Amino acid sequence: MAEAETVAVTPDVEVVLEECASAGGVLRDVLAAVDDEFVNAPSALPGWSRGHVLAHIANVGDAAARQVEYAARAELVEFYDGGREGRNAAIEAGAVLPASEHQERLARVFDRLEQTWPPPGSALWDQRVSYREGTVFGVALAWWRETRIHLVDLDAGIGADTWSETFCRHLFEFLAPRLPSGTTVELRPNGHEPWRAPDAPSTPPYVSVHGDIHDIAMWLAGRVPACMPVAFVDGQRRVLPALDPWPSAR
Template sequence: MNDFGTAERIAQIKAASDRLGELIADLTDEQARAATELPEWTRGHILAHLGGMGPAFARQAEYALRGEQIAVYDRGPVSRNGLIEANHDKPAQELREAFARGSETLYAAWEKLGEEDWQLPSPYRGSLLATQLSYWREVELHAVDLGLGYRLDSITDELADHLLQFLAVRLPAGVTAVPSDGGPAIGDPQATVTVRGTRRELAGWLSGRPAATAPTAEGAAALPELGDWP
């Protein structure tokens, strides 16, 4: 999509949150307690996290419009983690409602932003645009983590491209990743190891949410170990 921009991205984010809502529509309390591939996190932890992220990012927008800045969570990671721990074992219906309510709060705050407002400063990665991109990533990747049938094979081209650019820093020195279905290579231009795959396969590998098929490595016996999440 050559004219892909803020409006198109927000449309994709709203579609992603609607899809996640459909995935959890019939989730039972027992299923909400089930473990996920994320260490020590159940589905309830994921939903509590997403339910808190919407209001947290909404207030970033509200304060930025007033020319002010505020922490994403009042006490940083301690507050974020405390909210997740306090809410993860709530009934599935309450988790669903919190996610839907949080998303609605966020979208209502975003509707007040003009195109130039996305460059307003925010403590979260520097600008309001960073909160928009983060919510896009989080809703889509955690939809995969829920283990309810959604996979990275289904993500849009635009999200796949964004994930490759955002996660390129995870590639170690001497490694480049080359999309086989178009798009620029990422990583070390002087690489001795080349990882090839579709954009979705590479995005899955870099994000730790593998697609149906994995990329392949040339110049190494196995896919290289990745660095920290940015």
Template sequence: MAVTPAPTRADAEPPEAVILADVGELEDLLLEAVARFDDADVRAPSTLPGWSRGHVLAHLTSLATAFTRQAELASRGELGEVYDGGREERDAAIEAAAGRDAEEHLAHLEAALVRLSASWPDDSAGWAAPVTFRSGTLSVVLDAWWREVALHAIDLECGITAGAWSPEACERLWDFLSQRLPESAADIELVGAPRDVLLWLAGREPVHAPTARRAGAEVPLPELEPWPRRQPRTPSR
């Protein structure tokens, strides 16, 4: 498939330490933005239908806690569910926490990020430990967390844009989100700024909408498949 490529990184596979540093920078930007919110700000709508900023913050806090558990279990050679009670309990927890005031959201999110950071393995072998999340490894969890922070920071409309995404983050997002392109789009070229293409693939509003071409002629953008439920089989990293 011919597409506008995402920004490229060095040919060498980046170690998880590079990924951790990158997501850490995004987390810092997120916390700085949330620290500026007042109570009215967290009650205001996010870009996600039906969700306030409080819902997005509650989701990120809850997910950080869930991923911390995945990491801690993996370090002991154990497996456990991402959320007790599955999707239903996850959704109920987000609704319950969405109404926190701005100070509470910041405190809970910051504490969750500290715990998550402390739970990541400090050796390369630890990243290969199996987890129940997507039936993958702890490296898969880290990739997912990177995506979640990158996308939901934009959903908050807090001044963070796709311009904050590093080339590594863009490449990982492409690996994952390009799975949404249908097989019928195999001969289509997506034309647009790389980050705008990624925003469109993620179901977000691009700065400038990409277009599609087939054999040099402009055609409608393809209908995207549902959100991927698996990691790409051959990630570019």
């Protein structure tokens, strides 16, 4: 088995802020042309309309901003009001809003976040938050994931091919807990350096997953890629390993 890249792939603050701004700009462009028919139509997520996806993005954005605002006062607050039940209720309530209200709400969310993120180099990036028992920087990474992944879920002509290599490799790292324990899974995206989790077992069996980098990232994220990756063990094709649940936010 070839030696795979095992070093951390988390980008720096400047890159994440640029990527978040880029994703926000794409979403603003999508929203500029939506109407109620678009909002009420099904998304790529089973059981969710596009309105559900838009409501969820807005809720995550407000929750992210709140984490940072409380962190600036050295205070902790839960990510969603009411926890998981509150999250679900807010999505259902927001899903039925007309297109104009989704546009207005998301515009407010983008503006709020732009004003809330600390500047690069600020000590606030390392301030503790309740989200995943992490830091403000972890909140920015979450917003980056949510916007990029759910832009694809909207099924509005924005595909995973818009994801940068940096983002795909960040997903590899973040979603590594989904890979089966006790088995070393090496991700081998075409034309890119292979990757496996730093704590992956060093003993057989080895499973290598081959495919386009965007397709591998989509598969790890639980979405349907344009072309399903393929798995091999000792050069023999095998069924893709079953994935564990999305990493819990604790």
